Amino acid sequence: MFRPMSDAKSAATLSFSFDGRPLIGRDGDTVAASLLANGVDVCRETPVSGAPRAPYCLMGVCFECLVVIDGVGNRQGCMVPLRDGMTIETQHGRRQPEEMQG
Amino acid sequence: MKPLTEIGQLAEHYDLAVVGAGPAGLSAAARASELGLAVLLVDENPEPGGQIYRSITTTPVTDRAVLGVDYWRGADLVARLKRSAAAYAARCTVWSIAPDVESDGASFEIGLSLDGRARLITAGQVILATGAQERPFPIPGWTLPGVMTAGAAQIALKSSAIVPKGRTVIAGCGPLLYLLAGQLAAAGAEIVAVLDTTPRRNWPAALGALPDFLRSPYLAKGLKLMAKARRSLRFLGGVTSLAVEGSGRLSTIRFERGGASESIACDTLLLHQGVIPSVNLSNAAGCAHEFDTVQHCWVPQLDDWFASSVPGIAIAGDGAGIGGAESAALRGEIAALDSARRLGRITIAERDNHAAPIRTALGRTLRGRRFLDLLYKPATQFLAPIVDDTIICRCEEVTAGQVRDAAKRLGVTGPNQMKAFLRCGMGPCQGRLCGPTVVELIAETRGTTPAEVGYYRLRPPVKPVTLAELASLPQSEAAVKAVVR
Numbered sequence: 001m002f003r004p005m006s007d008a009k010s011a012a013t014l015s016f017s018f019d020g021r022p023l024i025g026r027d028g029d030t031v032a033a034s035l036l037a038n039g040v041d042v043c044r045e046t047p048v049s050g051a052p053r054a055p056y057c058l059m060g061v062c063f064e065c066l067v068v069i070d071g072v073g074n075r076q077g078c079m080v081p082l083r084d085g086m087t088i089e090t091q092h093g094r095r096q097p098e099e100m101q102g
Numbered sequence: 103m104k105p106l107t108e109i110g111q112l113a114e115h116y117d118l119a120v121v122g123a124g125p126a127g128l129s130a131a132a133r134a135s136e137l138g139l140a141v142l143l144v145d146e147n148p149e150p151g152g153q154i155y156r157s158i159t160t161t162p163v164t165d166r167a168v169l170g171v172d173y174w175r176g177a178d179l180v181a182r183l184k185r186s187a188a189a190y191a192a193r194c195t196v197w198s199i200a201p202d203v204e205s206d207g208a209s210f211e212i213g214l215s216l217d218g219r220a221r222l223i224t225a226g227q228v229i230l231a232t233g234a235q236e237r238p239f240p241i242p243g244w245t246l247p248g249v250m251t252a253g254a255a256q257i258a259l260k261s262s263a264i265v266p267k268g269r270t271v272i273a274g275c276g277p278l279l280y281l282l283a284g285q286l287a288a289a290g291a292e293i294v295a296v297l298d299t300t301p302r303r304n305w306p307a308a309l310g311a312l313p314d315f316l317r318s319p320y321l322a323k324g325l326k327l328m329a330k331a332r333r334s335l336r337f338l339g340g341v342t343s344l345a346v347e348g349s350g351r352l353s354t355i356r357f358e359r360g361g362a363s364e365s366i367a368c369d370t371l372l373l374h375q376g377v378i379p380s381v382n383l384s385n386a387a388g389c390a391h392e393f394d395t396v397q398h399c400w401v402p403q404l405d406d407w408f409a410s411s412v413p414g415i416a417i418a419g420d421g422a423g424i425g426g427a428e429s430a431a432l433r434g435e436i437a438a439l440d441s442a443r444r445l446g447r448i449t450i451a452e453r454d455n456h457a458a459p460i461r462t463a464l465g466r467t468l469r470g471r472r473f474l475d476l477l478y479k480p481a482t483q484f485l486a487p488i489v490d491d492t493i494i495c496r497c498e499e500v501t502a503g504q505v506r507d508a509a510k511r512l513g514v515t516g517p518n519q520m521k522a523f524l525r526c527g528m529g530p531c532q533g534r535l536c537g538p539t540v541v542e543l544i545a546e547t548r549g550t551t552p553a554e555v556g557y558y559r560l561r562p563p564v565k566p567v568t569l570a571e572l573a574s575l576p577q578s579e580a581a582v583k584a585v586v587r
Contacts (some may be wrong), residue, residue, distance in 0.1 A: 001248070001267060001370065005289050008263030009162035026262065028160060030148075033262040041247050041351060048499040052350055054247035056496070058254035059153055060146060060565075061235045061380070063497060063530040074530070074566065081148050081193075 001054070002036040016086040025082045032058060032065040032077035035088070043067050043077060044091040066091045103184045106191040109216040112223055113189070116142040118441050119212055119225035120188075121196050121383065124152020125427045126419025127231030128179040130434035130441075134229075135186035137442045142225065143183070144194040144214060146565075149261075150180050152233055152419075153253065154427045157261035168288045169260065170281070172323075172427070179431060191216060198562035199228060199387040199415070203580045210414065213562065213575075220571035227414050227441040230384050231434060234377040234420035237399070237480065238539050239274060240487045240494045240502070243346025244373065248353075252282045252374035255291075265291040268369030271355050273297035273344055276376035276478045277324060280331040286372075287335060295366055296331070297357055298339040299375070301481040308477035311470075318470025320426075343483065346371060375480045379421045382534060386560040388412050393553035396475045397424055398485070399538065400557050407440035408433055416440060424475075429467040435460050486542040494543070495536035497529020505540055509547035517541055517558045530566060533558045 012027040018040055025034035032055040035043055042052040044066050055065035058078045065077035068089040077088075106112055120131045123145035131143040151158040155176025163169055183190065191214075198213030202224050209224045236251045243249070252272055258264050265286060270293050272283050283296050315321060331337070343358040347365075356365040378399035381391060389410035390403045401423045408416045416437040419430035436457050443453040487494065490503025508514045508523045517533075517540045520526055526540055527533030533540075537558050545555045563572075 002258060002264040003267040005163065005168075005259075005263045005265055007164050009164050011162060026162075028162065029262045033258055033264065036258065037262065037264045039267075046497075046499060051245065051499070052247055053245060053496075055250065056254060057236065057251050058257040059235070061531065061534045066530065079146060079193075 001039060001041060002033075004037065014082055014084040016082060016084070016088060018088045019090055027082075029082050030058075030078050031067065031069065031075070031080045031082050031086070031088060034082045035067075035077060042090065045093055047094040050093060103186055104189045106189055106194075109194070109214065109219045109221045112142065112191060112214070112221060113140070114223060115209070116140050116189070116223070116225045117445055118142070118227045118229065118438070119144065119210070119223075120229045120231060121145075122152065122231035122233055122419070122421075123147070123150040123190070123192075124154060124231060124233045124419060125176070125179055125431040126233070126421070126434035126437075127152070127229070128183050128434070129431040130229045130231060130418055130438040131188040131190070132179075132182045132186045133435045133438035134441055135188040137438070137447055139442055139445065139447060141186075141188040142223075143188050143190045144196055145190075145192055146195045148193055150183065150190070150192070151176050153257060155179065156257055161260050162263040163260065163289070169285055173260075176427075193217070195565045196383065197565045197567050199383065200562070204578060213567070215565075215567055215571060218568070218571065220567055220575055222575055226445055228387075228416070229434070229437045229441060230387070230415065230417045230421055231419045231430075232380045232383050232421045233430070234424060235380045235534065236373075237375045237378045238494075238535050239373045239375040239480075239484055240492050240539055241344045241346060241373070241484070242487075242489050242492050243348065243352070245493050245496055246346055246348050246350070246352045248348065248351050248369060249346055249371045249373065252279065252372040255286055255370075255372050256282050259285060259289050265289045266370035266372070268292065269294045269367065270370040270372065271295050271297060271366055271368045272372045272374065273299065273341065273355065273357070274374035274376075275300040275480065276374060277474050278377070279374050280324075280327045282372070282374065283335055284327055284331045287331070293335050294368060295336045295338055297341045297344065297355070298337055299341045299344070299481060299484060300339065300478060302340060304477050304479055308473050311473035311476055315470035315473035319466060320470060342481070343488075345489070375484055376478055377420065377424055378538065379423060380534070381421070381557070382532060382560050383564050384410065384415070384417055384421065385557065386562050386564045387415055389415060389417065391557060393551070394423060395553075396472060398479055399424075408437040409440060414444065425468050425471060429464055432460050432464040432467065436464070482546075486539065486546045494539040495524075495526035495529065497531050497535075498525040500524045500526040500536070502539075502543055505543040506547050509544045514544070515548070516556050517544065518556075520544065521558070527558050532560065532564065
């Protein structure tokens with residue numbers, strides 16, 4: 001969905017995963033920006049209809065970029081800095097307590 | 103500046119807490135600190151600058167021409183904060199502001215979270231500099247991936263030096279539209295069209311305010327931006343309707359102009375319909391708000407010193423009404439001067455003396471604003487979407503038709519009652535993206551005005567906090583008594 005500008009300042013690369021896929025990000029990016037730069041189209045499915053959603057405002061207002069980060073759901077991807085080794089997953093519908101997930 | 107990276111590093115009490123490190127918050131914190139106040143500046147972003155000067159100290163964009171000379175001015179504000187003694191907590195979210203029961207309301211209790219840990223501190227005075235957000239612009243299909251706000255693309259550019267890939271369309275109206283289009287084009291985005299929804303019938307009203315605009319220091323700058331964007335990009339004016347099409351993802355933007363329907367295939371659609379003050383925190387803190395009919399949005403009721411209806415809480419920057427970055431910085435200084443006066447650190451005469459030249463500058467930056475507000479007032483069909491299936495509450499997937507139906511058939515009179523019927527405004531964004539539209543739809547259906555309809559009553563926590571964080575907070579005797587039967 002997004003691509004780097006040709007003359008951007010270089011930064012350290014970080015390894016992370018999205019739904020089990022290994023990806024590479026830039027140090028200094030937020031989780032949401034890094035997902036966009038990696039071509040991730042959808043980061044969550046809504047609790048009401050299951051519709052796909054992706055980051056919309058990137059400034060903490062819309063809550064469309066909610067993802068599961070290192071097992072914790074409902075994290076705002078646009079507000080969380082990407083860290084090396086992060087495990088990021090699509091947020092499917094409502095966050096369920098672990099015992100209810102089966 | 104004293105950077106605070108862990109919540110435990112915050113002091114128990116500050117003279118002044120400033121919320122938001124955009125131009126208003128940066129200058130308020132710096133000025134108050136220069137006057138000798140113990141200041142805490144909190145901001146939920148990783149770096150200072152707000153959205154306008156987003157990532158000013160860390161941006162990976164190297165070509166300074168891409169973001170323009172105005173952007174780089176933000177560095178001076180951050181440098182001034184750094185020279186000051188203010189404490190600055192980044193990535194720190196304020197989720198509650200309330201009178202401190204223990205001090206008999208002489209100070210405020212502020213709920214904060216940083217890195218998954220919550221904390222309550224107190225402050226004698228508060229300045230909210232929470233700025234603005236893009237005005238909601240609900241059109242059919244706007245929830246599809248591939249559709250974003252124009253501001254989102256600008257944030258991605260400033261903070262990560264990334265641009266939309268493939269065919270990009272920008273749609274909407276407002277002075278920022280030209281700036282955003284120009285910046286993205288300069289950064290290498292493939293902008294295939296700019297769909298301008300500025301209603302032509304706005305011109306007669308706006309012309310009355312033209313003389314002031316002609317004396318505005320921004321006229322030349324604005325015209326230059328506009329001319330450059332129009333020369334290099336494909337501008338299509340007079341757009342009266344927009345609808346996003348695509349299966350699971352945006353593929354086409356369909357629009358009408360001059361009564362004819364057209365469509366453009368695209369990969370990214372960026373929506374922009376001007377900006378409005380972010381009112382969630384000020385509303386939840388109990389500050390009275392009113393509907394500004396010129397800017398067509400809710401604004402807090404403020405006096406000449408940006409003091410709200412709650413004594414001790416001031417609101418500076420675009421959160422006080424849209425005025426732009428330069429006026430935001432000046433408003434921050436004025437609010438800081440009055441905070442120092444309220445705390446007894448300076449006299450009324452000293453405050454007034456310090457403020458006089460700032461007020462002159464503020465008047466200059468705001469000159470011409472009325473013209474822009476009137477010219478770029480969004481068309482009614484974008485404020486209250488006509489197509490019933492259009493989702494207006496993105497969190498709870500409530501449609502325009504459902505709100506109209508509840509207002510008409512069930513007689514729902516206001517947005518708070520609408521929550522009970524439809525859950526609009528009850529999702530994680532807490533009404534930030536549907537509030538103005540719900541109000542508009544109720545007003546339209548009931549034949550009244552947004553001012554009469556009122557706005558959502560918002561409550562803390564203003565940003566989601568985990569139960570674990572809340573449970574770990576030390577509870578006062580009064581708080582325990584409030585919930586124990």
